[in-house]
Amino acid sequence: MTVRADEKKRIVLPGAKPGDVFDYEEQGNGHFRLVRLNPPEPPRKMTRAEIRKAIQNSKLKFDMTWEELRNWTREP
Secondary structure, three states: OOOOOOOOOOOOOOOOOOOOEEEEEEEEOOEEEEEEEOOOOOOOOOOHHHHHHHHHOOOOOOOOOHHHHHHHHOOO
């Protein structure tokens, strides 16, 4: 099969779908290799219990009341 590049150096690959990602490797002598990369699996969502535990174990603790925070962050 033959494909031709357009003015913007684009070609259409049969079997490629929108959003596919390819690894391009130049092998010399005018040859190159394209390898379709599989998309990574989406990260697993945390459960409510895991979220609560992460918040409790967080190093970002602030022992201040809302009123003290308001006074501290407002300009005089």
